[in-house]
Amino acid sequence: MTSAPYELEVDPRPCLGLIVLQADQTIEDEFRRIFDPDQARLHISRVSSGAELTSETIRAMEKALPAAAALFPAGVQFDAVGYACTSGANLIGSKRVAALLRSACDVGAVTDPLIAAFASLRSREVRRIGIVSPYTSQIAQGLCDAFETAGFEVAASLSFGEEIEANVAQIAPHSVEAAARQLIEHVTPDAVFLSCTNLRALDVCARVTKATGVPVLSSNSCLAWHMAELAGIRAQD
DSSP states (O other): OOOOOOOOOOOOSOEEEEEEETTOOSHHHHHHHHSOTTTOEEEEEEEOOOSBOOHHHHHTHHHHHHHHHHTSOTTOEESEEEEEOHHHHHHHOHHHHHHHHHTTSEESOEEOHHHHHHHHHHHTTOOEEEEEEOSOHHHHHHHHHHHHHTTOEEEEEEEOOOOBHHHHTTSOHHHHHHHHHHHHHHHOOSEEEEOOTTSOOHHHHHHHHHHHSSOEEEHHHHHHHHHHHHHTOOOOO
16 A cells, blocks of 8 residues: 655634533434535534433533533634523523633634624614513523523513424424514514524514514524624624
8 A cells, every 4th residue: 555645724714612412313414504614613522311301300411511622623613602592591590500611622712602692682772672482480580580690681581482402393383483583573672583593483583574574583592693703704694
């Protein structure tokens, strides 16, 4: 066998990392649509998550986050890493999530859907919001409280009360759209936030925004926007 010469070359594109829940069936598809592969590399790892949406199963992810981040390719410097769980970021705490991820991978900036939503809404000068989520009432109320603490007025919230994580990905987009339109009709918020990375909401955001003129954002659209901002690139509209 004859050896062939070769050269090593560093990929110049910004590098993004995404830690996805084991049960999530949605965010990867939506991120592949949002990010042009010519503009950024996207590496994905999975973190163990419970089959049920409870405060206990969500908080349990805290111990597994460093191991999930350690599964990213060794030696890669990430411009931004996102933890793809809105309720997890709220219950574990964004600062704690960032510390855990930084302990296990080389990353310039860490974000999650919650702080990404805050940043996106503030960039639009939004103060009064409506929230649609798939969560049980306890988790949904905790999310509303987080937005209120961050300085937003939650005009109204609607929740589907779903306890099984696998079912969240199967909630029909038209159901999500109907809930968003109901909020807009009844409380006229400055914007609507569709919470949960496993909720199929990307196309709903575009349709309802176009039809009503009220900005509709999702966990995934906010997280992608913030990661792009942190990495100095532009996400697709």
